[in-house]
Amino acid sequence: MDTKAKNDTKRITPPHFMLPVEDYRKLTAPESIALLGVTRRTGKGSNNPLEVLLEWGYRGRILPVNVAGGEILGYPVYTSLLDAPEVPDLAVICSPRNTVPEFFRQCAEKGVRIVIIVAQGFTDGDDDGVAMQEDFLKLAKEKGIRILGPNTLGVVNNFNSFCTSFIGFINPLAPVGVLCQSGIYVVGNAGLMGGTGLCIDPGNSADVEYAELIGHMARDPRLSVINIYMEGVTNGEKFMEAARDAVAHKPVITFKIGSSPAGAIAAGSHTGSMTGEDRVYDVAFRQCGIIRAETTDDVMDFNKTFQTFPGIGGNRIGVVSISGGAGIIAVDAFARYGLQVAELSEATRKAIADLSPDWFQVHNTIDVWPAAMKYGYPEVYRQTLSALLRDPGVDAVICVTGSFLESEKDFIDVSGIIHEAASEHPEKPIVGWTYGGRWQEYIAKLEKEKNVVAFSSLDRAVKSLAALYHYHHILQPRAEESLSAFYGKNPCLSLPAAGKDALELISHSPSGFMTQEDAFTLLESYGISGVRREKSENVDAAVAAAERLGYPVVLKISSPDITHKSDVGGIRLNIPDAEALRQACAEMLASVRENCPAARLTGFLVSEQISGGMEILLGCKRDSQFGPVIVFGTGGVFTEIYQDIALRIPPLDSDEILAMMDETKISRILKGYRNVPAVDIPGIVKVIMSFSDLVMNHPSIQEVDINPLLAQPDRLVVLDARILLG
Template sequence: DRIGVGFSKFISLGNKADLAENDFLELFRTDDTTAVIAAYLEGVKDGPRFMDVARRVTREKPMIVVKSGRTAVGSRAVSSHTGTLAGSDAAYNAAFRQSGVIRADSLEEMLDYSRAFSTYPLPQGRKVAILTNAGGLGILTADACHSIGLSITSFEEETITKLRQRLPEAAGFYNPVDVLGDASPQLYEYALEVLVDDPNVDGIIVLVSPQAMTDVPAIAQVLTKVIKTSNKPILCNLAGGTRIAAGEELLNKHGIPNYSSSERAVASMKALCDYSSIKVKEHTAPVLMAADREVARKIIDDAIRNERRTLGLESLDLLEAYGIPVVQSRMAGNLSEAIQVCEEIGYPVVMKIISPDISHKTDVGGIKLNLMNAEDVERAYLTMMSDVKHYMPNAQITGVQVQQMVTGGKEVIIGMDRDPQFGPLLMFGLGGVYVEFLKDVSFAVAPINDKEAQHMISSIKTYPLIAGVRGETPSDIKAIIDTLLKVSQLVMDFPNLMEFEINPLMVMPEGKGCLAMDIRLTLRKE
């Protein structure tokens, strides 16, 4: 009541013995008295259906969720509280992003965003103007905008000319616009209306610091007047505790939120900008990828029949069945076979240990590179067997894999972990030995379309290394997208694939394709 927030419906789900969040989301989607949907969730009952319903909802109304249980401790607490399998936080982040849900990190944030959505028009872009009477506060707000992905816009020359006509000579006429500490309500009103008229401005953050001559209630009055008539969102931060209480009360009386810090105003502006993009985003269903599913089924069924739950390089045929290019590769059971295979493939070659017990071959000396002749192969084979037995004496070794040595590409990783709530969670990142250290990866819930695959690739921090930096030839990103789509199809076709990893996928320069160099997967019984 104090801040004038009203609820059309307030529902507590309890342990969801019968009805769950998905049922109520369908109701709220068509409820004319509901403009914004806000939810606290500990888990969802049916992840895929939740995503499907949320996509439909967010085309029409913003949906904000606080999801608890994002840490291991919190996940255990969720499970003991409601009996809900928490699922991974990465899966929830991916599912929310793919279905248009805006995630808030706290109940306070959820209410901030809800008030913004129920008060303001959506911005047309992410270009923000800042109006302030305190330079330091303006700079902090500009920093917050930049760090969160909002653009501090440049003004039209006409805007700067108009500001110069009325603002003091010592004022700041660019962005942030500083009307100085003695600014009158009329000066605030004039500057704000000039900024609203600038086509380069999509949204405005107004900062008011109570200084000796600041008439906070009168400024709040003119802010209310402009906000009510503006077709652009104008978010307010009247800072100063009890000294701005009268101004804050006036804003609240008109249903206008006052954000207690500029960072909260910036976060709410970002939520508005994000939803503006979400609302117009088209979701296209994934295209069914061509594959020899019978060959793939036979490989998986044979492994289950032989009670083999972990498969390594020997399952490269599974990738070929889905049209994923694999490196030329042969298995050998002993040294003489290894030398013979090397001669047939042609030097230089790579030799890798085959063992269902070894996930990270490099760590135990299980990979030997750039072998140029039979002498190199013999020396590498003997050293490898000795090293592996030293590091993992109980590992079951079934032989070695000999592959053609491939150079000139970038190593990436494509993986999947089957989340208990949302199903196959795909992962992409820089591959090889770096993935464990950089942990620079992105996630998406399968099935995905080509736009989602592109987003997975471009959202990692090391994307410039793949796209080409400082004159480097770009990697074949189309080939990565194609591989992600085929892996998405594979893990959807076979629900008993629990974990899956191509590492590395060697990506060649643009137009030259890619090659899967190594694979590891884990199965469960049907």
């Protein structure tokens, strides 16, 4: 694999909103730093950032500021930043909330461009805190100051011994970049991530946010993987563009908290973040190519896997084991995570058969125990592993080994054999699963040479190998393609003529639900065809409309106040003639008035009755972080019961739309199933693309519910639609 070509970072234009390079340098590698409000206490439990900075070995110039003046740890203390002899690259306000406004004013007057605010209690606190934050953000905008925080431990840069934390901690150096919204990921990274190279905590993200920072980490050759600990984002569109850019350079692993209702409330009180609907975040991550970690163990596992292996040739995996049962566990895990059991070549089968008893059936996965009884465990393990790695149809190997206690005299250590094989075949990852009483010790032994990774469970081993495959063969290529296809475009800059017609219609519509006739007109302006229909103010007009359309017809009540018409008797199907239509009108009015006495009634909508076809749901809901979210799935009156839907965040291309459709059960029927003919799939894709343009071009559209969109072999038509403006 040509990993050099895949890691070429010069061919992709950085997002325009990235933090300027000089500002990023001052934030992460300042030549001088001011510590405003630094405590005079020192020693254990003092929480003194100056003490931590010195313990880390920072070599830049330090300007402590405390109203009491004097000296701290041998450094002269200035009573005001205005008295300092220079303008620092970075100012850290490390004092309680009530002192922040004055210290920030000093930073502004001194001409500081980058400020970290450590204190809590702003948007994550009370109304006074919110007002304080608004005030210093206003001053920052006037003076051109960028702010990290509030509610942050700031920056940890292991490459140049720089740390703004007031809590001392051990931080092993590792090629991992971290963006986080919690101090636990700063001070606890050794256990959670295995160490870091560079860690930035945006805190409440009042100003500087993930999207402005991740591109710099993506282009840092010292980092091989990026971790994000996320509670929420402020601008989903910017985040997705920045994340796609980052994934095109290196793997991005995200651990998103607040997925449960209780967790979302806790996150809101922690950083003031709007965590948003977890399902939308999940879709956003998948579209960007982000690998979502379900647990902190996943983060650690994925980190060491990406640090150890520069790539993987494919998803065909060989397994060498001392247990047949372990092989079955592996195969089950492959199915869960998208890997395949490698088909062994004839040469590989023969090499293994020559070691094995005559009765042994050679197939992948390979249980070496029968052969080991004849030739000895180490030699059989060596030859079997070597045969698998030589096989061109095997992309990686999982090694299952025991790690038993000293009292178990039959335990034989094969870690040296595995290391030797890994050195001879560096292009093929070797992942270990070890079980037994000494598993921790044996994992450390397997990973000592840094050419193998090992785990305490087979599921974790397979999951990590799958992450490696999916990134290099699916996520990274897709991110590169989508960057050139979509981003940097603003669909609102050049509306098509139809879009201008829609804008005219929307601008003259009040907030709330559009009338159904206006909803149909709006959709048709984007080429999304509605059923033939006529609006009728009374019963006689409805009968006349039916004569023009031709029986049978569908009758619907027309009201801006009724969204689910079938729930109140507001829909009648298959009306065969004028007499039945008059009766249906009378019964409908009575039912609606009984169920919705306050609803405004504006007449009837009469439309042609269409038989056959599949009922599809196509909708949109505007998310507070990510904007419009497209919904596709099974339509009809049982939509909410079936819950057969898939989501995507536009803009969308045809591949993304087809992938969304394939996630639903109805997609299999749409392609033709038994006696059900296939419908117009390219037509559906075209409709969804037009629908995506509609909701992107018109931000006042808050919700759209097309249900159903009737799909037939040669026709797609909207039978019902509601659109909410706001």
